[in-house]
Amino acid sequence: MNISDVAEVSGLPPKTIRYYEDIGLVRPARSSNGYRVFQANDLHKLTFLSRSRALGFSIEDCRTLLALYEDEGRASSEVREIAQRHLAEIARKIADLQSMQDTLTHLIKTCAGNDRPDCPILDDLSRT
Amino acid sequence: MNISDVAEVSGLPPKTIRYYEDIGLVRPARSSNGYRVFQANDLHKLTFLSRSRALGFSIEDCRTLLALYEDEGRASSEVREIAQRHLAEIARKIADLQSMQDTLTHLIKTCAGNDRPDCPILDDLSRT
DNA sequence: CCTTGACCTTCCAGCAACTAGAACCTTTAT
């Protein structure tokens, strides 16, 4: 399989796949003309990466998860711990965003949004 | 005021303040020794930036908001529109994160997290 | 056989918003 086929199946852009090779996440073989040749195993890895990234795991987490995925002797607790840490991080981000959301919602409600200059949003942003 | 005093009052690290000068958000005067000298107006701007950034506005949004803040003839609708767009973006991000959160929570629940290798998390990540 | 177009390759640059660190200068206190 050539890169654009793999891109279609895995859901990752060709550029991203090349980048993943650059940083050592996959090592596709090369044919005599220099083209990358992807085997079933490469495709599995890329699909795995695509899904892991979609769940928000960092590249370094993905690297670790991929190694565990390939390690038949892994302990599921290792995987679970990574997922748990990531989940905690997500919860933190959601909380941050919700706090912004609350503040902004309130400010927007109190702002007339007309052609006059008085603006509670700016007032809040400049409050000391 | 020197940079570290301004940093303390505004809540922004000195490095960030220098960076904001680099990209033209503030233009503090210089004293004869080359040190930046911050006036009340600079401080107001930096506080404004600190708070805007804390609400998640992009630097470019901050630039626009700052210009509106300084423009006595602004229309509050301009401010409101920027805030509204930003709020929509925040809502989108929260939705994305919550979707990840839901998936991960479920997966973590179903994973034993022991020393055995079978792991529903990896199973899910590698599902085609 | 030649050309065209769709592939593929590498490499370099840039995005956001800082941050770390090096090398150096100035001020302040002892």
Add this chain to the structure above:
DNA sequence: ATAAAGGTTCTAGTTGCTGGAAGGTCAAGG
């Protein structure tokens, strides 16, 4: 006099790609 604590500039690194240029390869049509 000197040492610590500030200030300065500069370069480069972070994360995870993405765009574009310059060029090689391959399959189909005239």
